[in-house]
Amino acid sequence: MVGGAERETMPGPGMARNGRPRIVLLGPPGAGKGTQAELLAGQLGVPAISTGDMLRQAVSSDTELGRRVQGIMAAGELVDDATMADVVKDRLARADARQGFLLDGYPRTLPQAHTLEGILTGAGRELDAVLLVEVPEEELVRRVVLRGRGDDDREEVVRERFRVYREKTEPLIGYYRERGLLYPIDGNLPVDKVTSQMLIALGVNG
C-alpha cells in the first residue's frame, strides 16, 4: 500500500468498485471473527451481520426459530441450510444491508455459498472479498474454552464444532479462492493488528 490521502477512497483489491463493500468473514470457531466483524464494520460503515448472534437472539426470545435451533446449537452442529437461507435472505433485504455488509458466520457450507451468490446476483450485486482468519487449532481450543459461554463451550462440543468446520466449512476456502475473492489474514496477532491487516487487504487505510 502506498500512502497518501487519496488512497482512503481508492478501491483496493478486495474493495467494492462502487460504494461500500460486501464482505464475508471466514474462519474456525474462536478465530475472533465476531470481534473483528464489529471493528471492521464500524470502520467501513456497513452492518456486521452475525448469524450466530441472530440465532442466539431467537433462542433467548424463545421464538419458534429459537426453539427449533436451540438443541442443534448446543450440540455444536449446524442449523440446516434451508432455515439459514430464510434467516439470511430476510436480513440482507433490510435497508441497512443494501449498501454493503459484513457477514460473520455465513456461509458455512457450499450450499449456503450458492444461496448467498443467488441472493446477490438476483439483486445485481456481488461479493467483494472473503477474509479468511487463520489461527492454529490448539490456540483456538484454548480461546474457545476460556471464553466459557455456557453449554456450547464444553470441550467436547468445541471439538465437534471444529470437526464440523473442517468437514462443512473448509471447502469454502477453495471455492472462494477459485473465484479470486479469498484474502488470508493472520488471526494469531493482537486484535488491532488483525483489523489493520484486513483493512489493508480491502485497500482501505487502517
Ligand code: AMP
Ligand atoms: P457462531 O456464533 O457463528 O459460532 O454460531 C453459533 C452457532 O449457530 C453455530 O455453532 C451453529 O449451530 C449456528 N449457526 C450460526 N451460523 C450458522 C450457519 N451459517 N449455518 C448453520 N448454523 C449456523
